Amino acid sequence: MSLIEVRAPGLLTSVQDLGREGFGPMGVSPSGAADAVALRVGNRLAGNAEGAPGLEMTLLGGTFFFREAAVAALTGSDFASALDDRRVETWNSVEILAGQTLQLGPTRAGARCYLCVRGGIDVKLFLGSASTHLLSGLGGFEGRALRKGDVLKVGRAIEGFRTFRKRNIARRALEKLAPRKVLRVTAGPQSDWFSKEAQKLFYARTYRVTEESNRMGLRLEGAAIASALGGEMISEGVSLGAVQITASGLPIILFVEQQTTGGYPKIANVISADMSSLGQLRPRDEIRFELVEMETARALLVEQEELLASKELILG
Amino acid sequence: MQFQIASDQSLLVYFGRPENENGAKAPRLENQITIESNERVRRLLRMTDFEPIRGVRNLHPAYCSLLIKFDAMLLRHKELEEIVRGYIDRMERAALPEPRLVEIPVCYGGEFGPDLEEVAELHRITPAQAIELHASTHYLVYFLGFAPGFAYLGELPEALVTPRLTMPRRSVPAGSVGIAGSQTGVYPISTPGGWRLLGRTPVEMFRPGRAEMSLLSIGDRVRFVAISREKFAQAKLENA
Numbered sequence: 001m002s003l004i005e006v007r008a009p010g011l012l013t014s015v016q017d018l019g020r021e022g023f024g025p026m027g028v029s030p031s032g033a034a035d036a037v038a039l040r041v042g043n044r045l046a047g048n049a050e051g052a053p054g055l056e057m058t059l060l061g062g063t064f065f066f067r068e069a070a071v072a073a074l075t076g077s078d079f080a081s082a083l084d085d086r087r088v089e090t091w092n093s094v095e096i097l098a099g100q101t102l103q104l105g106p107t108r109a110g111a112r113c114y115l116c117v118r119g120g121i122d123v124k125l126f127l128g129s130a131s132t133h134l135l136s137g138l139g140g141f142e143g144r145a146l147r148k149g150d151v152l153k154v155g156r157a158i159e160g161f162r163t164f165r166k167r168n169i170a171r172r173a174l175e176k177l178a179p180r181k182v183l184r185v186t187a188g189p190q191s192d193w194f195s196k197e198a199q200k201l202f203y204a205r206t207y208r209v210t211e212e213s214n215r216m217g218l219r220l221e222g223a224a225i226a227s228a229l230g231g232e233m234i235s236e237g238v239s240l241g242a243v244q245i246t247a248s249g250l251p252i253i254l255f256v257e258q259q260t261t262g263g264y265p266k267i268a269n270v271i272s273a274d275m276s277s278l279g280q281l282r283p284r285d286e287i288r289f290e291l292v293e294m295e296t297a298r299a300l301l302v303e304q305e306e307l308l309a310s311k312e313l314i315l316g
Numbered sequence: 317m318q319f320q321i322a323s324d325q326s327l328l329v330y331f332g333r334p335e336n337e338n339g340a341k342a343p344r345l346e347n348q349i350t351i352e353s354n355e356r357v358r359r360l361l362r363m364t365d366f367e368p369i370r371g372v373r374n375l376h377p378a379y380c381s382l383l384i385k386f387d388a389m390l391l392r393h394k395e396l397e398e399i400v401r402g403y404i405d406r407m408e409r410a411a412l413p414e415p416r417l418v419e420i421p422v423c424y425g426g427e428f429g430p431d432l433e434e435v436a437e438l439h440r441i442t443p444a445q446a447i448e449l450h451a452s453t454h455y456l457v458y459f460l461g462f463a464p465g466f467a468y469l470g471e472l473p474e475a476l477v478t479p480r481l482t483m484p485r486r487s488v489p490a491g492s493v494g495i496a497g498s499q500t501g502v503y504p505i506s507t508p509g510g511w512r513l514l515g516r517t518p519v520e521m522f523r524p525g526r527a528e529m530s531l532l533s534i535g536d537r538v539r540f541v542a543i544s545r546e547k548f549a550q551a552k553l554e555n556a
Binding site: 189261294 | 320321322323324325326328330361373374375376377378379380381382383385388389392393459460461462463464465466468505507522524529530533534
């Protein structure tokens with residue numbers, strides 16, 4: 001069995017896959033990778049099925065000692081990484097020899113970097129998924145972020161461990177998948193609770209991501225939106241990427257560890273094709289919202305899925 | 317009944333509203349939460365259990381609505397709406413399971429229920445009367461939401477209806493029994509929370525690995541039973 005020692009955990013590193021859908025009636029939200037596109041591509045580069053469990057690192061990466069040889073890939077944001085003394089490029093497969101150390105540093109651009117290892121990170125599944133739900137302490141590696149001294153097991157691979165092939169993502173695809181700061185949204189289920197002026201303000205202004213943002217939600221600061229109908233409603237189910245307007249008038253975007261129900265009116269909802277962009281937002285990043293039609297949102301999702309499934313995505 | 321698109325991959329179904337109401341508005345607070353609407357939510361949920369819809373990924377029931385999350389690569393809003401309309405037409409014939417009655421022991425007051433005295437004072441009753449009121453009612457599990465295993469229970473006796481705290485606590489211990497508006501509930505895990513705390517249960521509301529992971533399910537009936545500090549400590553030991 002192949003083992004990876006966590007020499008330094010980084011700021012917030014957890015095991016993530018594509019999450020556990022289907023347990024809403026128990027109040028359990030899906031969790032899963034904050035930037036699912038990066039995890040999916042990372043797995044393809046490493047030679048895994050695209051939903052294999054990998055490590056999600058936040059803002060500052062960890063240091064990992066590989067006891068055995070491995071094939072891996074780093075995707076998402078560039079965390080200034082090195083294998084022993086050699087720099088490692090993101091969005092490429094990389095061959096790791098037994099006894100080598102992969103060290104990641106602080107981010108150079110976005111919020112999250114993914115380490116995918118051939119065979120995937122092997123943890124006990126909780127409700128069919130390896131992903132960690134940090135806020136409720138469920139799933140993943142003991143339901144928590146990694147700590148110094150943890151030893152991770154690598155699962156069995158569909159390709160041999162030693163057959164290394166150099167792979168990288170097509171540049172054109174990478175450009176198309178680049179995280180956005182102008183988030184496209186569709187109208188939320190309570191968008192008509194807000195006056196024309198309030199909606200105009202929401203789409204015209206720039207919002208700043210606050211420090212209180214996490215995998216549960218992104219709290220924004222900026223122009224307060226007046227809710228014409230004065231705020232609260234009967235709690236109802238809430239979607240991933242829902243933009244709630246709280247009593248203070250400030251938006252919160254519900255994210256992967258979202259609560260399953262909520263009682264704030266929702267002015268908009270981030271489109272599925274831009275969901276991964278949310279996972280790359282850092283505190284103090286400035287964003288804007290752009291309203292699109294439902295048909296546009298669907299077309300963009302189809303386009304992204306076709307790109308992710310295409311043969312031209314991965315070279316080598 | 318009404319349909320409302322929530323996102324490019326989700327659809328809301330609201331019960332308890334006339335179909336011809338202009339525009340699609342979520343029910344306001346002043347609209348009564350009715351047991352009848354909630355029963356229709358449970359029936360629809362059960363139908364989707366019996367006859368799963370291809371492309372549906374997740375379901376989020378609430379008081380009088382059901383959010384359906386789906387894969388837009390497999391399904392369109394209109395198609396889903398048509399299928400759900402068919403289910404709704406037939407669902408009155410689908411029998412709901414006999415409701416279970418679950419008893420939850422609670423040690424009221426003291427450090428377990430830091431808001432008990434204030435709640436009693438607000439309603440000009442004694443803490444003992446507040447406990448009596450809270451423990452004398454059979455509650456319905458309207459739905460589970462917010463956090464794993466968190467059941468929204470109603471209705472509180474009128475004399476206990478209290479707004480939530482203006483400043484939510486940063487951390488509410490697991491097992492805390494709280495009230496908010498006309499609802500009551502038990503925090504399964506330690507989270508921030510704004511409900512007023514009356515007591516604590518030694519029972520684990522959500523335990524991965526247990527056959528019934530969540531102690532409560534939608535549609536269950538619940539009764540709280542007051543227990544002493546000794547009983548609480550003993551039950552805690554037995555759980556460990």
